[in-house]
Each structure stands twice: as C-alpha cells, then as structure tokens.
Amino acid sequence: MYSRYSDRAGFYGVYIREAHPSDGWSMESNERAGIRIEQPKAAEDRVRVASQCCTALEMAMPLLVDGIDDRVGNAYSGFPDRLYLIDRDGRVAYKGGRGPFGYKPAELEQTIIMLLLEDMLHTREAQPE
Amino acid sequence: MKRDVLIRLLAVTAAALVFTRTAAADDAPRAEPPPKAAAAAAAAPQPAAPPPSAPAPPPAPAAPSGERSAERVPAAVPEQPAEARGAAATRKTLKQLGDLLDRDWKSRPEWAEMAIAILKEQNMGMGTGWWHPSSKRYDWDWLRKRLDTNGDGRVEPAEMAATAPGSESLFARLDTDRDGVLTASDFGDSGRGGSPIARMVSMLFAKLDKDSNGRVSTDELADFFVAADRGGFGYLTPEDLRMALEEPAPRPGEARADMPAPEQMLEMLFTGQLGALEPGPQLGDQAPDFTLRTHDGAREVRLSELRGKPVVLVFGSFT
Numbered sequence: 122m123y124s125r126y127s128d129r130a131g132f133y134g135v136y137i138r139e140a141h142p143s144d145g146w147s148m149e150s151n152e153r154a155g156i157r158i159e160q161p162k163a164a165e166d167r168v169r170v171a172s173q174c175c176t177a178l179e180m181a182m183p184l185l186v187d188g189i190d191d192r193v194g195n196a197y198s199g200f201p202d203r204l205y206l207i208d209r210d211g212r213v214a215y216k217g218g219r220g221p222f223g224y225k226p227a228e229l230e231q232t233i234i235m236l237l238l239e240d241m242l243h244t245r246e247a248q249p250e
Numbered sequence: 251m252k253r254d255v256l257i258r259l260l261a262v263t264a265a266a267l268v269f270t271r272t273a274a275a276d277d278a279p280r281a282e283p284p285p286k287a288a289a290a291a292a293a294a295p296q297p298a299a300p301p302p303s304a305p306a307p308p309p310a311p312a313a314p315s316g317e318r319s320a321e322r323v324p325a326a327v328p329e330q331p332a333e334a335r336g337a338a339a340t341r342k343t344l345k346q347l348g349d350l351l352d353r354d355w356k357s358r359p360e361w362a363e364m365a366i367a368i369l370k371e372q373n374m375g376m377g378t379g380w381w382h383p384s385s386k387r388y389d390w391d392w393l394r395k396r397l398d399t400n401g402d403g404r405v406e407p408a409e410m411a412a413t414a415p416g417s418e419s420l421f422a423r424l425d426t427d428r429d430g431v432l433t434a435s436d437f438g439d440s441g442r443g444g445s446p447i448a449r450m451v452s453m454l455f456a457k458l459d460k461d462s463n464g465r466v467s468t469d470e471l472a473d474f475f476v477a478a479d480r481g482g483f484g485y486l487t488p489e490d491l492r493m494a495l496e497e498p499a500p501r502p503g504e505a506r507a508d509m510p511a512p513e514q515m516l517e518m519l520f521t522g523q524l525g526a527l528e529p530g531p532q533l534g535d536q537a538p539d540f541t542l543r544t545h546d547g548a549r550e551v552r553l554s555e556l557r558g559k560p561v562v563l564v565f566g567s568f569t
Contacts, residue, residue, distance in 0.1 A: 130560040141569035171545040174568035185542035196538040198530025199565030207561040235388035241414040
C-alpha cells in the first residue's frame with residue numbers, strides 16, 4: 122500500500138511498546154519465528170528494537186520511535202496496533218479498530234481511495250470546464 | 251482522564267467482589283428447585299458451589315474414596331477439587347458481571363468494552379467480539395450518493411470516470427469482489443478481508459510466513475511443503491494440507507495456549523498490557539500533534555508540518 126499511494130499520502134510507522142515481549146505476555150508464534158524481545162525500558166533500547174524490527178520486516182516506510190513514556194502511543198490509543206488516516210487539514214478520517222483483530226489494512230485502503238476521490242470531486246467543482 | 255479510568259476500575263472491582271461473595275448462594279437454587287437442605291447449604295458462604303444433590307449440612311459422611319474428606323462430596327458425584335469449584339464459581343460470577351455491565355452500561359469507552367469482553371469470555375478473533383470496530387469518514391453510502399449518477403444502486407466504471415476523471419486506476423482497488431461494479435458488497439465486512447475465504451487465506455499466509463515479515467518467500471513455501479508432506483512422498487493430499495493448517499484442538503479441560511484466564515486478562519488490561527486505556531482521537535477530531543524522530547535518528551517529523559497531504563499512521567511493535 123505504501124508503494125501504491127506514497128506519492129499521494131505520507132506514510133509513517135510509529136514504533137510503540139512491545140505487545141508480546143518475552144518478559145510479558147509472550148507468544149509461541151514469536152518464539153517459533155525466533156523473535157525474543159524484552160520490553161524496552163530506556164529510550165535507546167526502544168530505538169534499538171525499532172531498528173531491529175525495521176530491518177527484519179524490510180519496512181519501506183519511515184519508522185518513528187515513540188518516547189519511552191509512550192506519549193504518542195497513548196494519545197492515539199495505538200497499543201498494540203492501530204491504523205489512522207489523517208486528512209490534509211489534520212483531522213482524523215479513519216480510525217482503525219484496535220489490533221490485532223481490528224487491524225484492517227483493506228479498510229484503510231478504501232478510505233484512502235475515497236479521500237483521494239473526494240479531492241478529485243472538489244477539484245472538478247472548483248474549476249468547471 | 252487517568253483518574254476517571256481508575257474510579258471506574260474501582261467500581262468494577264468492587265462490584266466483582268460483591269458478586270464473587272454472593273455467586274454461590276445465587277447459583278444453585280436457580281439450577282433446579284432445591285430441596286430444603288441444599289438451599290440451606292447454598293445460603294452458607296462456603297463452599298462456593300454445592301453440587302445439585304448436596305446432602306444436609308455438616309456433618310456428612312466422608313467420601314468412601316478416602317480422598318479429601320473435608321469436601322463432603324457424595325460418592326455419586328465425581329470428585330472435583332475445591333479450588334476448581336471455586337474457580338468455576340468465580341468464572342460464572344465474572345460472566346454475570348460482564349452481562350450486567352453489557353446490559354446497563356450502554357455508552358462506554360473502549361477499555362470497558364474490552365473489560366466486558368474479557369468478563370464474558372468472548373472469543374478473540376477476526377470480527378468477533380472484543381475489539382471495537384473502526385470508524386471511517388467514507389462508506390458505501392457516501393460513494394453511492396456522489397458517483398451513482400443514474401441511481402441504480404451500483405457504480406459502474408463509466409460513472410466513476412465521468413464524475414471523477416483520472417480515478418480509473420482506483421476503481422479496481424475499490425471493486426473488492428471483482429464483479430466489475432461497485433456495490434454495498436464491496437464495503438464493510440462483506441468486502442475484502444471479511445469473507446470466509448479471506449480469513450482462511452490470512453490463516454494460511456500466517457502459517458507460510460514463518461518469519462512474520464509479511465512476505466512469503468520461495469524458501470518459506472518449500473519449508474512448509476516439506477513439513478506438511480508428512481510421509482515424505484513429494485506431494486500433498488488435501489488431508490496433509492488440513493493437518494498442516496489446522497491448530498490442534500486444546501486438550502479437554504485445558505485453556506487455549508497463549509490465552510490467559512479471564513482474571514489474568516483483566517489484570518493485564520488494567521496494567522496496559524492488552525491495549526492502551528486512553529480513547530485516542532475520534533473520527534473528525536484534530537489529530538494530536540507530536541514530534542518524533544525516525545529510528546535511524548536521521549530526521550525529526552512533526553505531524554502538524556505534514557498538513558496539505560493525507561497522512562497514514564501505522565502504530566505497532568515488533569511482536
């Protein structure tokens with residue numbers, strides 16, 4: 122989706138606290154994939170895990186690292202996963218459900234498309250023929 | 251806001267305690283009209299849940315098996331450890347609490363929805379219970395009003411092209427069921443991602459994508475094949491595939507792996523391990539501004555400086 126729309130929208134990952142750290146609610150699926158990560162306790166640990174994550178997942182979009190006080194993650198209720206689309210005026214046009222089950226990239230894509238469509242309609246209204 | 255959350259939490263906890271105390275007394279009589287003796291036993295605070303045909307209050311003869319005579323279980327009733335009965339009563343109580351909160355607390359924050367889902371032991375899964383749905387500015391109705399110019403309840407490519415020139419490439423992305431027209435079925439849960447086959451595909455994908463990086467490589471495909479081909483025959487049968495994909499059923503009486511008990515889940519919820527307790531901005535709200543650095547430290551991004559272009563924010567972690 123990033124590669125499809127990145128010329129028309131900004132995409133940013135926000136790396137927040139770990140959902141299933143080895144010292145918390147650990148998950149077998151992570152162990153199977155060879156991922157064992159402790160909950161970062163200091164800002165530089167979090168940056169390090171974020172970089173690890175970025176490399177492992179071959180992420181193309183820029184990854185922002187939340188403060189160790191979780192200020193942005195909390196302000197957006199982002200934990201454990203959530204998607205947002207913010208329109209060009211800075212207003213929320215899509216607030217995804219809480220992940221993992223509410224994580225629906227397809228819904229986000231529909232909303233992106235319709236936001237772009239709305240722009241096209243406005244452009245047309247603004248300059249008729 | 252934090253304080254508000256704590257107050258509600260206290261209220262819920264207090265309610266839970268009251269219910270736990272009284273649950274045993276409530277349960278037994280409701281199951282069947284009790285004989286007088288059972289009613290008397292039920293009225294006592296202990297034991298938690300007397301068996302339906304519980305004999306008169308103490309002293310009763312010890313079970314002939316000789317195990318744990320203190321429990322006073324009649325020989326006919328299968329042995330059940332006291333703590334198991336206590337846990338079952340707590341579960342039942344928590345469920346009652348969940349039902350009541352669900353019934354009487356209509357306009358509730360998302361964290362309460364999670365708490366209630368835990369109390370009611372709702373299944374966590376795609377599209378079922380537990381997770382509050384998304385909210386979006388645009389839906390099928392929005393699209394239909396603007397693009398269904400002939401009012402036949404569907405949007406054809408020509409209609410979209412005429413109303414929004416330059417949008418041709420977007421049509422196919424919206425036509426999730428690929429029937430060549432846009433209808434209500436392309437949106438919502440019936441659209442992409444919501445159908446049974448879509449759910450099966452995500453399950454299959456998760457099995458194949460061993461390193462969970464969102465991409466299945468040839469190697470991963472080969473590894474899956476080798477593991478699924480249990481006889482080493484060099485081919486897969488439908489049965490092989492089923493065995494490879496289906497999770498083994500939990501052993502009778504055992505909880506699902508990775509899934510803590512409701513009491514633990516509640517604790518995890520209120521210590522912020524399940525999801526942020528804060529509500530986050532609502533649809534149409536001004537998105538809270540922030541400044542964060544990229545992971546490589548290369549640049550600092552301030553949300554409000556990105557105005558003029560839509561911005562997608564993807565919150566998440568490695569695990």
